[in-house]
């Protein structure tokens with residue numbers, strides 16, 4: 001016996017132990033899903049074999065009749081799931097069963113709270129797969145052999161789901177995988193022909209492979225010719241065993257659509273919505289694409305697998321076709337079945353295929369249409385979608401130039417109009433509320449909602465009753481830098497450049513402003529000298545009502561928020577005197593702290609007040625001071641002199 005063939009006992013990866021524990025406890029009321037998960041894996045294994053065999057027929061080993069068989073044995077209390085799919089090598093068993101290879105898994109488990117209700121929601125984002133067998137079984141025995149390997153290269157994996165598993169090399173004449181579940185005490189309800197068939201019908205009817213079970217045929221006598229058909233056991237296909245997406249829509253129930261989603265997406269929650277469409281023409285294809293109701297745990301993992309499977313004339317080709325969906329629609333799950341591609345496509349051909357890019361462009365349009373329709377017909381569901389995937393859709397504004405307008409229409413923001421963190425204001429909503437004479441869409445970007453909502457820059461807008469969008473997601477800075485216009489309206493940051501709000505001012509107000517500017521001429525000049533290395537200019541503000549000062553960047557400069565983001569990301573930033581373009585300090589002449597400077601004779605005190613004003617403005621905009629102790633020292637000095 002080789003070292004490899006020896007039986008080894010290995011410990012589960014810690015994450016697997018967590019997952020098992022969590023699953024057994026939180027999915028108890030949903031336990032029949034184990035069968036769906038195992039059938040789903042078996043079907044994937046058959047799909048993979050069919051694809052591999054396109055280039056190497058011998059992998060079928062003379063048996064190309066792919067199917068899944070379900071058996072049960074009442075006295076032994078076992079259920080067995082058998083497939084003649086691709087199978088696994090010893091190494092693959094070790095890598096896939098007993099280990100969770102998905103990146104980000106560790107972080108996922110760190111988010112678990114121990115509160116069962118909350119955690120079971122999280123597990124929905126993760127997918128349960130093979131391990132769901134342990135919901136009903138206290139011992140699982142998996143025997144498998146990879147297609148194309150020798151009979152002696154079978155592998156048996158066994159575990160009681162409690163922390164370790166054994167693995168050994170065994171003989172296995174047939175290729176594929178056989179999983180025996182030894183049911184727990186109390187789970188014997190599944191040892192029932194009718195029960196198993198109804199679970200298969202309910203959850204796995206859409207599987208395009210036949211799922212067979214044995215059927216007892218009782219002996220029958222033909223009256224006419226007196227022939228007796230002996231009692232027999234026959235195979236019977238339990239599911240409808242045809243590709244769901246190839247059926248016409250009116251033949252498919254909502255339930256079937258939903259179960260198919262759970263199979264392709266490895267999710268066990270209902271999808272939010274879907275689109276099923278057959279595109280005719282030279283380049284024919286069928287697509288069935290779903291929007292999940294929850295974001296998967298690895299939504300932000302750039303290496304996460306892509307969720308749309310490519311089939312060619314019902315033969316599975318790949319589930320990792322990044323060419324089928326752009327990155328900003330990476331949460332879409334489902335299938336695309338292309339009619340006119342050759343079956344022997346390689347990865348390289350896929351990458352260069354014109355037909356694939358046409359299909360992709362068509363599929364993107366279908367998804368955008370689906371989302372537009374959802375937004376129009378079901379605001380509540382659309383809001384749910386936005387909360388889960390809004391930030392990903394925003395990437396589309398940056399990435400997908402061709403569909404820019406359509407994506408912009410789908411965007412939702414927080415706004416000063418609703419004054420709520422909920423992002424539910426569309427650009428069209430905003431435009432419908434614009435004031436007479438207003439030709440711009442105003443927005444402010446900040447680090448968080450409170451900072452945006454309380455931004456001094458908003459003061460004049462509140463006074464004049466002009467709505468401002470409050471943008472607080474990181475991606476927003478990139479969004480507004482690529483989306484400069486919507487519906488012929490310019491998107492304007494309220495913290496950049498000059499505001500042309502004076503058209504909303506009366507003549508008297510304009511006159512008054514001119515006088516104030518004159519009045520403060522020397523104060524501004526002196527402040528500018530004090531802050532020479534920090535700001536490019538000090539000027540009177542038309543933006544402020546309550547705050548003493550605010551910082552403004554030039555119309556074409558990077559916003560301060562963007563500089564902060566870059567700085568945090570370790571990028572060379574030119575924020576606040578660190579080189580590059582400096583911001584402008586705008587002061588509110590009506591504020592006592594500014595007013596006091598007019599009569600300040602002591603130059604040192606003037607400089608201290610000016611520094612304090614500048615520093616607190618930086619702070620109130622969410623920035624950080626280069627040297628906070630200097631600020632505190634100056635502030636304390638001022639307070640002491642007031643108290644003296």
Ligand SMILES: Nc1ncnc2c1ncn2[C@@H]1O[C@H](COP(=O)(O)OP(=O)(O)OP(=O)(O)O)[C@@H](O)[C@H]1O
Nearest residue numbers: 041042045087088096126127128129130131177266
């Ligand atoms: N019947 C099978 N035949 C061949 N390989 C299998 C079979 N069952 C499982 N596998 C392999 O084990 C891997 C892990 O399966 P598991 O069900 O845990 O996760 P998954 O199906 O990849 O994803 P999810 O956790 O989202 O359900 C599969 O990706 C596949 O490579």
